[in-house]
Amino acid sequence: MSKKQNFLKGIVKDAVKEVSSKIEMPSLSEAYVVQARKHSQHTDSLSQKTISIHNELLDGYVKSLNEVSIKLDSVDRDSSNPNSSEFRQLKLDEAHLINAAFLHGLFFENIGDPESRISTEDLSHIRLSRDWGSFDAWQRDFIACSMAARNGWAVTCYNTFLDRYINVVVDLHSLNVPFGCIPVVVMDCWEHSYFTDYGKDRKTYVYALMKELKWEKINKRFEDAEKISRVLK
Ligand SMILES: [Fe+2]
Numbered sequence: 001m002s003k004k005q006n007f008l009k010g011i012v013k014d015a016v017k018e019v020s021s022k023i024e025m026p027s028l029s030e031a032y033v034v035q036a037r038k039h040s041q042h043t044d045s046l047s048q049k050t051i052s053i054h055n056e057l058l059d060g061y062v063k064s065l066n067e068v069s070i071k072l073d074s075v076d077r078d079s080s081n082p083n084s085s086e087f088r089q090l091k092l093d094e095a096h097l098i099n100a101a102f103l104h105g106l107f108f109e110n111i112g113d114p115e116s117r118i119s120t121e122d123l124s125h126i127r128l129s130r131d132w133g134s135f136d137a138w139q140r141d142f143i144a145c146s147m148a149a150r151n152g153w154a155v156t157c158y159n160t161f162l163d164r165y166i167n168v169v170v171d172l173h174s175l176n177v178p179f180g181c182i183p184v185v186v187m188d189c190w191e192h193s194y195f196t197d198y199g200k201d202r203k204t205y206v207y208a209l210m211k212e213l214k215w216e217k218i219n220k221r222f223e224d225a226e227k228i229s230r231v232l233k
Helices: 003-022 047-076 086-109 122-133 135-148 202-211 217-230
Strands: 152-159 164-171 181-189
Touching: 047 086, 086 152, 086 181, 122 135, 122 164, 122 217, 135 152, 135 164, 135 181, 135 202, 152 217, 164 181, 181 202, 181 217
Parallel strands: none
Antiparallel strands: 152 164, 152 181
C-alpha cells in the first residue's frame, strides 16, 4: 500500500471514530409487564393452605418477572459471557419466570371440576387416542411424566414441528422444554403443590387431579392448537 493510500486510510479511520463517538446507542425498549390472572381454584383435591401457598408463589413469580423485564432493558450487553454475567443470569431468570407464571395459570385453569367428563367424540379424546394409540395409553404416559419430573411439570402439548401431541417432562420451570410446544394439559409436580396434603405420595395427588381435569377447557385448547397447526401448514 502506498504512503498516499495509508494516509487516506488514516483519515477515513479517524472520521469513522469521530462519528461513532457522537452516535448514541439506541436504548432498548423490550420491558413488558404481566399480571397474575385470578383463577377460581376451586378443587376438592387440595387444601386451602396449599392453594394459599400457590397464590403467594404465583404473585412472587409475576413480581420477579416484571423486575427482570425492566432490568433487561438497561443491562450491560457488552460484558455478556457464558461463565458469569448479569445479562446471562437475567435471560435464565426470564425463561424460568415466564414459564412459572404461565404454567401456573394453565394448571389452575385445567383442574377443579370433579364432575368433568370426556367423551370419545371430543377432539381431545380423538387426538390423544390417535397419538398414543389409546386414551388409556396417554394417561399412563402422562402419569409417568408426572412421576418423572423433579420439582417440575408434566405437560401434554401440540408440537408444531412434529405436527402431533407429545408429553413433556419439565424440570424446574424451564428445563427440557422442546421448541414448538403449545400446552394443552398441565400438571404441577413441584413438591409445594402436594406435600402439605399428600406428603411424599405424589402419585395419589396426580390421580386425584387427573380425575378432576376440566375437559371442557382442555378441549378448547386442543381446538386452538389445531387452528395454529392449520395456519402453519
Ligand atoms: Fe406450583
